[in-house]
Amino acid sequence: MERYNEITNKNQREIVLLQGRPCAWGKCVFCDYIADNSKDKDAMVRLNHEVLSRVTGKYGVLEVINSGSCFELPEETLEEIRNLIHEKKIQKLFFEAHWMYRHQLQRMREYMGIPIIFKIGVETFDWDFRENYLNKHADFTSPEEVRAYFESPCLMVGIKGQTKEMIARDIELLKKYFPLGTVNVFTNNSTSVKRDEELVAWFMETYQWLLDDPSVEVLYEKTDFGVGD
Incomplete structure (x- = not known):
């Protein structure tokens, strides 16, 4: 599994895929990504140290992802990231967190001491589809609620059961x-959720302009960031 890469098109940065404890929620119906975790803290710390040792700081920006939220990384790894920020003169950090951690984001910002762009797996702003089908356990009702805590939502498109209207509204918001x-x-993965090829084709044609939008990254394959397998 590749755990380090450089993103050189939009928002240039280094990205690392680290290992943390099992996702605190872990019940999203579409997700089989959460298998990349461990309960062996020493093994996680060693693995994460090996990956973080590849960071050069060349862009001044680092994204750290794991199969869950940044708050599930070992304390030793978080401390190593903080030290790396100073050593490599990193000026901005990308982290991801579940909605349940929204009240802890400021504490993490203060701990790291630099601006953090927090991502969140929204998947869709359609409450019924998100909660009753995808089982996200993220009960916000408006984008304003999300924006009060997070800077960068992650949307998912092309799932059977989604509609063009739902996706159009998500992109608009x-x-x-x-x-x-x-x-x-x-x-498609090992879950029961299935890809809607017709919807994907419509999205890629209708929203081709997003490929040139500097503020939005479109991942056609789950490994498009160059990490994972």
Whole structure:
């Protein structure tokens, strides 16, 4: 599994895929990504140290992801990230967190001491689809609620059961309320959720302009950031 890469097109940065404890929620119906975790703290710390040792700081920006939220990384790893920020003169950090951690984001910002762009897996702003089908356990009702805590929502498109109207509204809200965002085109995996090829084709044609939008990253494959497998 590749755990380090450089993103050189939009928002240039280094990105690392680290290992943390099992996702605190871990019940999203579409997700089989959460298997990349451990309960062996020493092994996680060693692995994460090896990955973080590849960071050069060449862009002054670092994104750290894991199969859950940044708050599930070992304390030793978080301390190493903080030290790396100073050593490599990193000026901005990207982290991801579940909605349940929203009240802890400021504490993490203070701990790291530099601006943090917090991503969140919104998947969709359609409450019924998000909660009753995807089982996200993120009960916000408006994009304004999300924006009060997070800068960059991650949307998911191309799932059977979604509609064009739902996706159009999600993109509209992303552009209206957030400075950054990611759109993940769903890929079939080991879960029961299935990809809607017709919907994907419509999205890629209708929203081709997003590929040139500097504030939105479109991931057609789950490994488009160059990490994972």
